[in-house]
Amino acid sequence: MLDIKRVLKSKPRKPEHTALRTMLTPWGEKIAAGEKDLPPASHPSPQLARDAWTSLNGAWECAFVFAHDAATAWRRATPPYGGWQPIRVPFSPEAPLSGVGRQLQPSELLWYRRSFEAPALSADERLLLHFEAVDWACQVFVNGVPVCEHVGGYLPFCADVTSALRAGANQLALCVFDPSDAGAQLRGKQRLERGGIWYTAQSGIWQDVWYEVVPAARVSSLSLDPRPEEGRLVLTVGVEGAGVLEARLLDEGRMVACATARAAPGHEARLVLAVPDPHLWRPSDPHLYDVELSFGADRVRSYCGFRTVEVAADEAGVPRVRLNGKTLFLRGVLDQGYWPDGLMTAPSEAAFAHDILAAREMGFNMLRAHVKVESRRFYALCDRLGMLVWQDMVSGGGAYGAWQTSYKPTLLRASWGLTTDEGTRAARRLSADDPGYRREWREACAGTVALLGGHPCVVGWTLFNEGWGQFDSRAACDDVRAMDSTRLVCAASGWYDRCCGDVRGVHNYFRPLEVWRDVAARPRAFVISEFGGVSWSVPDHVSLRTAYGYDTAKDGEAFSREVTRLLDQALALRGAGLAGYVYTQLSDVEEETNGLLTYDRRVNKLAVGGPEPAPES
Known part of the structure; x- marks a missing residue:
């Protein structure tokens, strides 16, 4: 039975152009205050690390420049003479901790610059310049010499810049183009007009910049x-x-x-x-x-780390997830990876650790990294702390139609198995008809599998979420299995299942929780890959006066009671064949107040007695 009240409450609505209330996490508060005593970060590339490396985070300058054809101009543009202002890297200009507070528009280019002292190099040494993530397309210059260009907002890249260096001070510059959701590129949950389940779009450098001196061989x-x-x-x-x-x-x-x-x-x-x-x-x-x-x-x-993960039948013939040959029930929570002061950029490595430990203390054993690739430090922490990760591929494509991605699958569950994602008409319906987007998705998918392949914490891949830019999921599933046979694949989390992969992941916010019959020829584990979404706005810990969620609790006691009821209800379905769940969600994000933690990470809402002590940084 469809819960109409819940459906109406979660109905997409037109975004309100209301400024977000500035909120700082405990770690962001220290950064904003200029404190220098934050613990030093670990190596930004923990699975390919050398002892010596130098961070280029910190004080840069940026400038916004109008361009008649920004989509092509970023490759041939020259730096502006004026308009420069300070920016704190690696925070995007849209993030409060950047010190800029300005959103890049699709008709603009974003320039960065800073100087750095290059160390003296011997004849058999090279200097590699690393960018952990820049959103979206960029050209990199050292002393005015183009040293590399990169397209894609979520994966790291580097360049050997030795030939462009000179003795003493060197000038590093970057020209960035990012159309956000005005384009079809991969962007996750970013939107220029945020609201509801969509968050503030951000641009440019949003993860570490660093260099290392390496031998030529x-x-x-x-x-x-x-x-x-x-x-x-x-x-x-x-x-x-x-x-x-x-x-x-x-x-x-x-x-x-x-x-x-x-x-x-x-x-x-x-x-x-x-x-x-x-x-x-x-x-x-x-x-x-x-x-x-x-x-x-x-x-x-x-x-x-040595471990195996598979789907195999239990004694009753029910498909279960098995870790190291033993059945493991997945108790997951949806991790959006957003912060009020840094947006997609965590304010500190300790902030990652706080979220991982908070999830574990609340009884979860898995984080679903939602349509975003995190910093490599995040996965290293999950490896060390024993937190499983189910990794989503980043979503993209054209503008999503509300009927195809929300109304139809919500009202008509029968449509889930009747909607194809193959062919030209299907691509048009699901906003996947741009060939450049499809090419970028395939390349980024392969890059994500390669980047995270060595992390034992990562036990599964989600290829598409709720039909957002979904296309050819059967072929994509085969491709990922060919690249990585050691992890599970959920080809389509949400609705438009094509009977492939190891896991059938369904989203159930509006119907009684239950395990549905799977018609796939190959047995798959049944996971409720999103549910819950109970909302409670904690006074003084929200970004907006408006709130979004799937149900509303009047206070902390009611919130804790309803969340506990839903989690117990899901857990009780193990006997009916449920292999795991993912509760929505770990923290509030902007208008969404359905997190178990507040957006500023200062209150654990399940702790009915009120705010917990601020976490140590």
Whole structure:
């Protein structure tokens, strides 16, 4: 039975042009106050780390420049003479912590600049410049020389800028184009007109900028493939230069395996390290092994965890998720990864740790990283703290039609199995008819799988969410399985299921919770991949006077009671075949007040007694 009251309450509404109330997290408060005592961040690339690296975060300048054809001008533009203002990197200009408070428009280019002192390099050294994420397309200059360009807002990239350097001060500049939802590119939940489930669009640099000095002959890439059932770790390593590559595997400082191989540029080296009885990684015991690589003068640190994940039938023939051969019920919570002071940028590594630990303390064992790729530090923390991650691919495409992505699937559940995502007409209906978008989605999907493939915490992929830009999900599922056979795939979370993948993920906000019959030929685990959404606006901890959610609690006691009732109801469905759930959601975000934590992370709403002490930074 459809709950009409809930449906009407969650009906999409026209955005109100009301300014968000400025809110600071405990970590953002320290940054805004100029305090210098925040703990130093760990390495921005934790699975390909060298001891020496230099952060370029901090004080930059930015300028907004109108362009008649910004979509092409970013490749050939020259820096403006005036209009420069300070910006705190890595926060986007739309984020309060940037100090700018200005939204980039689709008809504008966003310029950045700063100077840095390059260290003296020997003849056999190179300087690599790294950007962890820039939204969306950018051209990078060092001393006026173009050193690289990049398209895509969620994945890291780097460039060897050695030939553009000069002695002393060097000028680094960046030209960015980002149309946000005026374009069809990948953007997740960003919108120029925020409201309801859609959040403030942001642009430009939003993750770390850093550089490192490396030997000319060096390790350039590393893929980790732990195979516990085979008792071995397989490393695939790319190099610059030729020589002998050595790998060592250590367990709490004790070497347990080593291997060597000849390596040459253009040919990836494969090393196999025997680990006959590996200590398995699991949430209650997140055991990690250290990996060390040596190649000439280059030294690289990494790590790995051994674990298996699969869907297999239990004694009654019901498909279940199994971790290391044992049934594991997924107790997930939807993690939007937004912050009132940093938007998509967490104000501190400690802020990531706070959210992970808060989720665990509330009884969850999994975070669903929702249509956003996080900082690599986030996944490293989940590895170390034992938090499972179900990773969404970032959504994109044209403007979403409310009928196809909301009204029809909400009112007509029968449409879920009758709506195809294959062919030209389907692509048009689901806002996936732009060939550039489809190409970018495929490339970013492959890039995300490669980027996160070494993290034991990541146990599954969601390819499409609620029909947003969905296309050819069967083919996409086959492609991801070919790239990564060690994780589960949910091809379409929400509604338009094409009977593929390992998991059937349904969203159920408006009907009684239950396990529905799966008509797929291959048995799949049934997961309620979104539900709940109870709203409670905690006074003095909200961004807006308006609130969005699927049900409203009058106070903390009512909120806690209703959330607990829904979670217990979902848990009781295990006997009916439920393999897991994802509750909506971990924290409030802007108008959405259906989080278990307030947007500023200062109140745990399930703690009826009131605000918890502010977390340590």
